Amino acid sequence: MNKNRRSGQFKNLLGHAWMALKGWDFEGKFPPQGKFVLICAPHTSNWDFMYLLAIMFMERVKVAWFGKHTLFKKPFGGLMRWLGGIPVDRSSAHGVVDQIVEHFSKQENLIIAIAPEGTRKKTDYWKSGFYHIAHKAQIPILLGYVDYANKKAGTGPAFIPTGNIKQDMDQIRDFYKDIRGDHPEMESVIVLREELAES
16 A cells, blocks of 8 residues: 555545544535635634635545735745645736736646635635636636534535626525524624725
């Protein structure tokens, strides 16, 4: 048995053990391959990452995330990349969205996890980067969730955004309406700033 296979089996067991220890269930499934923007919501606790990690191990999928390029300097740069981190330069003239779209264009298989709330604190709207990345790259948005009320985590439907923001966000709002985070009072309003500007 090669080293990678042993590592994969260990992670799989670790993921199942974590979910069993917490009494949680996993629902849905990850696509076997392809390009996706994975929404992680609601995001109200540091524990959310642990459930995402457990699901990654259970499903044996590699999920990446983008972080400020300064996080990838020594001595922790190697660890950040091992955890799936990809650096982006927020000061770049191309902008973060365009950098990520370009990254998608160079990959055959890539899942990027994004927490649209951007923080564990309650906000008046979601950050719209996830939507514009998926729309520009013409790749699906995969709805991922952690539901503390029912001790379930997993994935829901996936769809390619149409450019009709309200219509697409209505679909997202409908999916998350009954899903509760660890701290429900800290859940952000599921609306994009662009929608507020039009109202």
